[in-house]
Amino acid sequence: MTGVSVSTGSTSGAGFCGHCGEPYDGGDGPPSYAHRECSERLAMEPPRYCAACRRRMKVQVTPLGWSAECSRHGVLVP
Amino acid sequence: MTIQADASEATSHATIPGTFPILETGRQQVLEDGIGLTQEQLEEVLRLPDEALPAALQLAHEVRLKHCGEDVEVEGIISIKTGGCPEDCHFCSQSGLFDSPVRGVWLDIPELVKAAKETAATGATEFCIVAAVRGPDIKLMNQIKFAIDRINEEVDINIACSLGMLTQRQVDQLAEWGVHRYNHNLETARSYFPEVVTTHSYEERLETCNMVKAAGMELCCGALIGMGETLEQRAELAAQLAALEPHEVPLNFLNPRPGTPLENQGIMDGKDALRAIAAFRLAMPRTVLRYAGGRELTLGDLGTRNGLLGGINAVIVGNYLTTLGRPATADLNLLVELNMPIKELQKTL
Ligand code: SF4
Numbered sequence: 001m002t003g004v005s006v007s008t009g010s011t012s013g014a015g016f017c018g019h020c021g022e023p024y025d026g027g028d029g030p031p032s033y034a035h036r037e038c039s040e041r042l043a044m045e046p047p048r049y050c051a052a053c054r055r056r057m058k059v060q061v062t063p064l065g066w067s068a069e070c071s072r073h074g075v076l077v078p
Numbered sequence: 079m080t081i082q083a084d085a086s087e088a089t090s091h092a093t094i095p096g097t098f099p100i101l102e103t104g105r106q107q108v109l110e111d112g113i114g115l116t117q118e119q120l121e122e123v124l125r126l127p128d129e130a131l132p133a134a135l136q137l138a139h140e141v142r143l144k145h146c147g148e149d150v151e152v153e154g155i156i157s158i159k160t161g162g163c164p165e166d167c168h169f170c171s172q173s174g175l176f177d178s179p180v181r182g183v184w185l186d187i188p189e190l191v192k193a194a195k196e197t198a199a200t201g202a203t204e205f206c207i208v209a210a211v212r213g214p215d216i217k218l219m220n221q222i223k224f225a226i227d228r229i230n231e232e233v234d235i236n237i238a239c240s241l242g243m244l245t246q247r248q249v250d251q252l253a254e255w256g257v258h259r260y261n262h263n264l265e266t267a268r269s270y271f272p273e274v275v276t277t278h279s280y281e282e283r284l285e286t287c288n289m290v291k292a293a294g295m296e297l298c299c300g301a302l303i304g305m306g307e308t309l310e311q312r313a314e315l316a317a318q319l320a321a322l323e324p325h326e327v328p329l330n331f332l333n334p335r336p337g338t339p340l341e342n343q344g345i346m347d348g349k350d351a352l353r354a355i356a357a358f359r360l361a362m363p364r365t366v367l368r369y370a371g372g373r374e375l376t377l378g379d380l381g382t383r384n385g386l387l388g389g390i391n392a393v394i395v396g397n398y399l400t401t402l403g404r405p406a407t408a409d410l411n412l413l414v415e416l417n418m419p420i421k422e423l424q425k426t427l
């Protein structure tokens with residue numbers, strides 16, 4: 001791992017949802033509908049899936065922060 | 079969210095018309111005499127109608143002020159080893175037996191020390207190091223010893239640990255290393271435990287709790303409610319915790335985690351959560367009763383405030399082990415607004 005991704009795992013502008021790992025276009029409706037609940041969840045928990053490749057990330061939560069590391073795409077921070 | 083709005087309706091603690099016999103009893107027995115309510119009495123509290131909730135919270139708050147004081151104890155928690163646990167606690171995203179998105183990861187010691195410093199800077203007096211294990215092996219115990227020494231060199235904060243079930247030797251080692259409090263939760267009532275955990279028993283949990291107390295460490299023994307237990311079982315849990323006489327009880331509300339057997343369990347009703355807070359305080363008038371995980375989802379901001387005015391006298395500041403909490407500043411500002419001073423550090427060992 002080397003790079004630092006600019007994505008925060010939010011549900012917009014990426015291939016996969018940081019919360020559930022599903023493709024953004026994989027739901028029953030438009031992306032914003034399919035992953036609306038995921039977006040709410042991501043306000044209360046760090047992303048678990050890399051938005052670029054869907055790999056499960058190594059996530060470390062500390063009292064005042066978190067980081068999530070994808071073996072391919074680097075580290076995400078809030 | 080509707081649940082938050084429901085919980086927020088209990089903001090007023092003004093005297094309400096009508097009296098509720100169990101609250102009259104509680105006023106004498108718990109507030110005046112300092113004797114916790116029994117299991118049957120706690121069931122009555124948990125069954126109180128909504129219109130009695132402000133009075134129940136008011137009584138619990140008075141009990142807390144009289145028997146614990148106005149201070150609020152602030153703690154930060156951190157996971158030194160996340161995920162991959164061999165146990166099957168049905169609520170837990172860190173079990174390696176479920177299809178959970180949480181990956182196994184170890185935190186290195188410099189990061190741990192940094193987190194301890196940041197936690198202390200919030201005014202917190204407690205820093206709890208947690209590992210997702212059945213019980214610690216030699217590698218983990220060595221890591222813990224190293225971590226304790228490094229933190230003690232650089233940070234003025236009490237260190238607690240939560241490392242699963244312990245042997246007597248491990249209990250003695252932790253006590254010797256200066257761990258002043260050990261967390262091991264009962265989680266749920268004895269009668270409901272086999273529905274939630276099958277890889278170890280309630281008795282095994284009790285055994286560790288009793289060893290911790292016997293070794294002179296403070297026991298932190300928590301509850302997780304909203305897992306589908308009945309009100310009777312919730313009262314049973316409060317009574318069983320009271321019988322154990324822990325120094326602290328962290329009160330968690332289920333946050334259903336993806337991939338776990340409880341992922342489809344609904345979020346607990348906010349008013350039921352507040353009734354539980356009042357009941358736990360009336361069961362344990364002198365215990366540190368701490369807000370722990372799930373309150374953001376179950377109670378929301380206003381419900382959080384109501385609980386602090388209804389028996390809670392400690393908070394976990396910031397994030398939890400795998401999920402995020404309210405911003406630390408939100409809780410700290412709320413304490414200022416409520417005129418509740420943060421408990422100061424008293425190194426116990
Ligand atoms: S022992 Fe602890 S970490 Fe392991 S599954 Fe149970 S609650 Fe999770």
